Amino acid sequence: MNQRTDDIINRAVIINRLDSITGEMGIALEHSAHSPIFAEACDFACCICDQDGELVSQISGIPILATAGAFSVKALLRKYGSRIDDGDVFIINDPYDGGNHLPDIGIITPIFYDGELLFFSVSRAHHGDIGGSTAGSYNPKATEIFQEGIRIPPTKLMKNNEMIQDVLDLITLNTRNPEMLTSDFLAQIGSNRVAAKRIKEMLATYSVETVRKAVQDTLKQTEALTRKRIAEIPDGTYAAVDYIDDDGFQEEPVKIAVSVTVTGDHLLVDFAGTDPQVKGFINTSVVTATCASGIAVLWFLGKDIPRNGGAFGCIDVNLPKGSLVNPYEPAPMTLCTLTPASEIIGTIFQALDQAISGRVAAGYHRYLGPSYYGVDPRTNRYYVGFSFCSLGSGGAMQGHDGNPYMATLSNFGGVKAPNIESNEVQYPHITLYHEMDTDTAGAGEYRGGCGMKYAFELYAEQSDVVNFGDGIKFAPYGLRGGQQGSLNRGVFVHDGQEIVMASKENPRHAVKGDRVCLNTSGGGGWGDPLKRPIEKVYEDVRDEIITKQTAETVYGVAITAAGIDFEKTEKLRGTK
Incomplete structure (x- = not known):
């Protein structure tokens, strides 16, 4: 074989091996974590970046987290530069400096070989509580990020493969369940070590230069493919507008305005015209807004494009300072990875569908579901639970009905619904019903997925319920003549009295026997319903x-x- 053939084979084998390593990271994290959020819902992501922080592989987890890994590594490099040593491990979550929102904590492990820094393994995961004024750290009435939890800039957590106990104590002391948080940090560190071990095995098989060349060539090849796909879109500007119900304080909806301009092989996603930042916690970090934009565009361009830095680097994003998608500090933003990340993706879909129809989906459901917390009477220990079972459904697209019962657009179905029985073991509640809801799917030639009916009863003597999300006022959009999906609805039954919940509200005090009843939305339809077979x-x-x-x-x-x-x-x- 000639040298070029060797390079092609090596590149394919090495990149696929890196992808399998990120998959193995995810398996290790899922099976070693203490928190049900990791082990049951799989609310995490793993990725590998090169020595410059470019995203190389992200195959395990949910996109809005995995794509953010490169931002975290680049924030780390900006702060520490050459002061990164073999045996170090770093931690980060600050959405104003490389993070997406506070509950998603990144653990970053530099990978050295023969004394040279070559890669970073990154695990990012949603933690059940990271402090703040509300347990679970979703505080719909927060007006500053300081009320949402502890901010962690890029910080060294381990040195010479030994935990820096003072740093760990400082972080965990500011949370409500330090033992679980510590255990989950160890699971993330272990996941990263799996990647380091496998990458070093690969480097022992191939030379450093062979691996480096394979990575660099892959990034260049991905960029070329991405630009080719962009050039196939008719030149022009395609615009769309969507709305968030409210921010939890104002009654007026909050506007997301997007224009996508294609000029040759260049593509710009521009948020000029989006509403200014708001008082409530739906403001969006630059990392989240940028990642959501990339996710939407790459869906449109094709699933065969590798989701690495070569692709994301082709997508320019304008985020006006002081707007909803690029707020001034210290604006709160905990909800942003759900809302408005999902709405950003959906608005870009609506814009790009004007350029070429049939590539993107109609509207997905918007998340709406409470967290609940208190003391578990079975163990007398503090708990924080999330209603991951209150998922809605996906929107239809040309040729396909919407998928039922899946996570929001920003997660692309990556978050899993916990098993009902194990969920009841973990938290002091009983599921009353959990089933599809008739006549909630958006009609179309291809219909959306059904909404869901889900209810549970609390049996702790005292607890609190915090409802958060969106989609009570605005239903998932339809495309090409398809109809909208249904709306979300939540009811809190306290002492037998039904109270309709707002999408973003203060904690409600609950007593034994109180119930939460949720109707989640069905996805939007695609095409004329009269053409459905x-x-x-x-x-x-x-x-x-x-x-x-x-x-x-x-x-x-x-x-x-x-x-x-x-x-x-x-x-x-x-x-x-």
Whole structure:
């Protein structure tokens, strides 16, 4: 074989090996973590960056976290420069300096080989509590980031492979469950060590120069492919607007304005016209807004483009200072990885769909669900729980119905719903029901996924419930004639009295027997509902996804006890 053939083979093998390493990192983290958020919901991500902080591989976890890994490494490099040694481990979460929001804590391990810094392994994970004025650290009434939890700039956590106990104590002392936090830090550190071990094994097989060349060539090749795909989009500016319900203080909706300008092989996502920063915790870090923009554009460009620094570097993003997507300190922003990250992606989808139709999905559900906390009567220990079971559904796209029961757009289904039984073991509550909700899927030639009905009852003598999220006022959008999905709704039943919850509210005091009842939204539809195949409409009725009435009035399909009434259906659809 000639040298060029060797290089191609080496590049394919090395990059696929790095991808498998990030996958192994995720498995190690999932199986070694103490927190149900890691072990059950898998609310984490793993990635590998090169010595300059460029993202090389991110295959395990949720995109809004994994993509942010490069920002964290670059923040670390800015602060420490050459003062990074073999055996160091670093920690970071500050959204104003390389993080996306406070609960997502990054653990960064530099990887040396023969005395040379070559890579960083990064695990980023959502922790159940990182301090602040509300347990669980989602405080819908926070007006400053200081009320949301402890801020950690790039900081050395380990030296010579030994924990710096003073740093660990300083962080964990500011949280409500220091033992669990410490345990989960160790799981992240262990996950990074798996990557370091595997990468060193790879470097022992290949030379450092071979691996370095494979990485550099992959980044260049990815950039070339990304720019080629951008150049295939018709030149022009494509604009869209979407809205967030409110910020928890003002009643008025908050606007996200996006224009995507394509000029040759250059693409700019511009947020000029987006509302100024707000009082509440929906402000968005630069890292989150930039990552969300990249995720949306790369979905549109194609799944075969590797999600590495070569691709993300092709996407320019303008985030006006002082706006919702680039606030001045010390604006709060804990909700930003859900809302407005998901709405940013959806707004860019709506803009790009004007350029080339059929590549992106209709609107996904917006997260809405409470955290709940108190003392578990079974153990007499403090707990913080999240209703990860209150997921909604995805939007349809050309050729595909929306996926039911999945995480928001910013997570692309990466967050998993915990098993109901194990969730009841972990937290003092009982699930009352958990099922799909009829007539909630956005209608279309391809329909959205169904919304869900979920309710649970608390049995601790005293606890607190904090509802947070969005989607009570604005439903998931439809595309190309598809209809909107349904709205979210939450009800708190206290002493038998039903109270409709706002999407962002102060903690509610709960007593034994109180209930939380949630209706999560179905995804938006794609295309004219009257073009949906008659047999599929019939199947949806049989599966109780839609009612006979909806089949007739929305889809133009008449169904009786005997089956499809084809003659009436032809009249309803105007085909006779």
